[in-house]
Each structure stands twice: as structure tokens, then as C-alpha cells.
Amino acid sequence: MGIWILNASVVQAANDTAAKHIFIDGDKIGQIVDAASGLPDTAGHETIDAAGKLVTPGLIDMHVHLREPGFEHKETIATGTRSAARGGFTTIACMPNTRPVIDTVDTVKYVLGKAETEGVVRVLPYGCITKNELGRELTDFTALKDAGVIGFTDDGVGVQSAQMMKDAMREAAAIGLPIIAHCEDNTLVEGAAVSEGAFARKHGLKGIPNESEAIHVGRDVLLAEATGVHYHVCHVSTEQSVRLIRHAKQFGIKVTAEVCPHHLILSDEDIPDNMDANWKMNPPLRTPRDVQAVIEGLVDGTIDIIVTDHAPHSEEEKARGMQLAPFGIVGFETAFPLLYTKFVATGQWTLQFLVDKMTSLPAQVFGLPLGTLETGKTADITIIDLDTEQAVDPAEFASKGRNTPFTGWQLKGWPVRTIVGGKTVWAN
Numbered sequence: 001m002g003i004w005i006l007n008a009s010v011v012q013a014a015n016d017t018a019a020k021h022i023f024i025d026g027d028k029i030g031q032i033v034d035a036a037s038g039l040p041d042t043a044g045h046e047t048i049d050a051a052g053k054l055v056t057p058g059l060i061d062m063h064v065h066l067r068e069p070g071f072e073h074k075e076t077i078a079t080g081t082r083s084a085a086r087g088g089f090t091t092i093a094c095m096p097n098t099r100p101v102i103d104t105v106d107t108v109k110y111v112l113g114k115a116e117t118e119g120v121v122r123v124l125p126y127g128c129i130t131k132n133e134l135g136r137e138l139t140d141f142t143a144l145k146d147a148g149v150i151g152f153t154d155d156g157v158g159v160q161s162a163q164m165m166k167d168a169m170r171e172a173a174a175i176g177l178p179i180i181a182h183c184e185d186n187t188l189v190e191g192a193a194v195s196e197g198a199f200a201r202k203h204g205l206k207g208i209p210n211e212s213e214a215i216h217v218g219r220d221v222l223l224a225e226a227t228g229v230h231y232h233v234c235h236v237s238t239e240q241s242v243r244l245i246r247h248a249k250q251f252g253i254k255v256t257a258e259v260c261p262h263h264l265i266l267s268d269e270d271i272p273d274n275m276d277a278n279w280k281m282n283p284p285l286r287t288p289r290d291v292q293a294v295i296e297g298l299v300d301g302t303i304d305i306i307v308t309d310h311a312p313h314s315e316e317e318k319a320r321g322m323q324l325a326p327f328g329i330v331g332f333e334t335a336f337p338l339l340y341t342k343f344v345a346t347g348q349w350t351l352q353f354l355v356d357k358m359t360s361l362p363a364q365v366f367g368l369p370l371g372t373l374e375t376g377k378t379a380d381i382t383i384i385d386l387d388t389e390q391a392v393d394p395a396e397f398a399s400k401g402r403n404t405p406f407t408g409w410q411l412k413g414w415p416v417r418t419i420v421g422g423k424t425v426w427a428n
């Protein structure tokens, strides 16, 4: 028995959506036929009525925090993958800043084992660049690769030493895996919680300057040029970083980059005066000029993909206030509706542009055999309702984290069914 998804709208080109019937045969896409030629023979198969709904390849998120092992009060692999499924994501790549960090074969195996038994979407782990993310000693890249990591990162902190980063790039290049960089020079940040900008000035707060990010980007593209590694920049948030990445790409340096929905939609001027720590994340919300620059960077291809940087924290941790609360906001369950409502429904982007940035492009950048709807490919599929408007309600999240600045936002573009390898893992 297979599954027929009937009368689905599939993005063809620009904003053209054509009605298709899609047959799922086991864990693969069996065939895709034009709905114009009538209903297929569905006898003996399950059917899903997708009339009026958008069907996309399963969304892919290459930057997420699942918190397990060690921070299960914030999130677990069980709750994090359910949250991802609810957001329409079928593949997610998890960051190693857990406790212990993912810097040994055993921890990689632990995460992969948990994902297998308790997770509902595909989980691809990253391994640490340095032991304990302390920046002092490289991990065993070859052993971590053999255990299943798809790249190396110390996300949560920047690698402070240029020599350490260069050594890491050389080793990663030698085994054909990317370096994924959280770009932050600690000496320029020291204790600041929000970006240098109107909000910090108004409240007399120390600000995080744009250079703290861009200095690492500039350093690292030079090191990437010298080592030939695939260098991927995490959560780009500044105009200066966009400029440096654009320049590096023009030079043929193997650099790719990602941006998060919040950096495309919010600036520091949107932070409420009550200092709600649900507006605190790293990198911080920058100036409106930076927001414009990351949008332009995404549109011209300087920034390749969109990721959520889903970073759950407990309510109690976020209640400590702007200065003391940890950095990070949840992202899975609002990402697509936010971007659809803000950029596609307003006519600024085509539907295809948004879908590509969350499916085929992340697959291309990281060499994953996923992210397209084609006969013979893995049946990772997301069905989305583009019409129903609904308010963001954190109480409904599958994530343990409720830390979002988007509470109450009226959005369209809500996923209604998520299929991983031919199996429905979430349906509304």
C-alpha cells in the first residue's frame, strides 16, 4: 500500500503553482502526475487530500539546538524533533554545545541513537572544532567523521585563535567536511547583551558592535582561501559580514552563509522597553540598516540559506532579565509562517525563492541527497496551508522552549502535515 497526495499545489517556477498528484511508494516518491489529467486509480492506497494546499520538499534546517545531552530542561531530542516536525522540517542539523559537548565518538553515537529511537525527523549532528569548545585543542576530526558528524563547529562561541582556526580548516579540508563558524571576537563583546544601536543608547546599555562578528568573517575567509576548506558562516547579522562574504565569493573562495528569520524581520528598534529577554539572542538584533543588508545578501545569493538557530531556554532562565538571561530564541514553529507572511504574501519574494532557501539550497550547500520533489527521491514532504491566518501561541509549541519575540503575531503559511521517509510524523 502506498499513499496518494491528491491535488497538491507544487511550486513550479516563480509564483506558479501547478496542481499535482504525488504517489509515495514506501520511503520514496513513486510518481508525480499532472492533476489536469484526472484522478489516478487510488484503489488499495491511502489518500491525502491536499487541494488548495502547498506541497514542498521537507524543510531543512542546518542550525538548531536540541540541548540533549545535558540540558533536558530546555529541550530533548524527542521534543525538539517534534517541534521541528510541527514547523514543517524533516531534516535538522544539531549543534554540539550540549553537556557534555559533542566532541567525542561516544557523544555522537549517543545523539544519533536517541534520534533514531526518540526522534521523529532526520537529525544530522555537528561535532566540535575544539575539545569542550574551549578553543585550546582540536578534536579528532577523522574519528568524529567516521562516527557520523557532517561538519565541525564550536557554535555558541567563536574560535578566538586564528592559528587554531587555520589548523581546523586544514584538517577539515583534508577529510572533505565543512567548518561552520559562529563568528564572534570576545574582546569586543564582553558582557554586552544587545547590539550597539538605538535600544542600547536609549537604555544606557553597553552594546555589541558589528565588528565583533565581521572581524571573524574577514579573518576566516582569508584562512579559507589559504586552506581551501568549505567555510560556512553561521547566523549572519551585519552589513559588514555580508560585504565580506560577497567579496570572498567574487574571489572564488569556498564560502557559504546562513541567516535566521529574526535577523531578516526584526531590528534592535523593535525590542520592547520592558527589556523582555525573549528578544535576546546571539548575534543580537542589529540596526534597520543591517536588516536591509542581510535581506539584500539573501536575495543576491551572498547568503545561501535560511536556518532557525532554534535555541530553546526555560521560562525561568529567560525571566532573569535582559542582562542575565541566556542568549537564544526558539525558531522551528514560526519560521515558515513568518517568512511567508512577511516576504512572500507581500510580494517581495516569490514562493519558489523562499522554498529553495529552506529546501534545495541547504541540501546543495551540505551535499545532502534531499530537498527536491522528484520521482525516485526520498519522500520527505511538507504540506502547508497558505490561507488560514492564525496568531503565534507559544503555549501550543511542541518545543519545551516558549522563548519567542513573535507571540501574538498574526501569520499565514502554517504547515499542516510533515512526512519523513513516507511516514506522517505530524499532522494538524
Ligand SMILES: NC(=O)N[C@@H](CC(=O)O)C(=O)O
Pocket: 065, 097, 155, 156, 157, 182, 280, 281, 282, 283, 309, 311, 312, 326, 327, 328, 329
Ligand atoms: N543563538 C543563540 O542566541 N544561542 C545559542 C548559541 C548560538 O547559536 O551561538 C544557544 O545555544 O543558545
Ligand SMILES: [Zn+2]
Pocket: 155, 156, 157, 182, 183, 234, 235, 282, 283
Ligand atoms: Zn552561534
Ligand SMILES: [Zn+2]
Pocket: 063, 064, 065, 095, 155, 156, 309, 311
Ligand atoms: Zn546556534
